[in-house]
Amino acid sequence: MNEEEKKCLKNADTLELPDNINLPFLTYGFFKPGQVAFTQIENYTSKRNVTPVYIEATLKDVNGMPVLIDEYDEGNEPVKGYIIEFLKNKKTPYRKICNSKDSHLYSWKTTEYNGKEINVLVSADSEKMREIFNDPDISNSIKN
DSSP states (O other): OOHHHHHHHHOTTBOOOOSOTTSOEEESSTTSTTSGGGGGTGGGSOGGGEEEEEEEEOEEEETTEEEEOSSOOTTOEEEEEEEEOOOSOTHHHHHHHHHTSBTTTEEEEEEEETTEEEEEEEESOHHHHHHHHTOTTOOSOOBO
């Protein structure tokens, strides 16, 4: 077991890897190019494999952490994000992402953007987010 795996096991609140680590990653927060956390994963991709995108979504700030709500309605706003395709050792950048995220706040979802499957971090508990933001009108699916 390498150091990354040990770190994952040590922190019980660490997020698990997504089901398919071969899919690209949609980031809308700390792992965007230009953000400090991007430096943790930039060696596993190249500039031509980082695509800026806008998605229609509900983005909330939870104690300074950006969180996409998995279920939302027509009141969405364009959210700027980036689709990052990892070129090598795909498990390592996903582990780095998981090690920095709390499983109580985030969960992985596979969705589509322009007909292509991608991994995205969404709220781990949409019901809890409804309570926090008092938003009973949140409905289903991420729109692109």
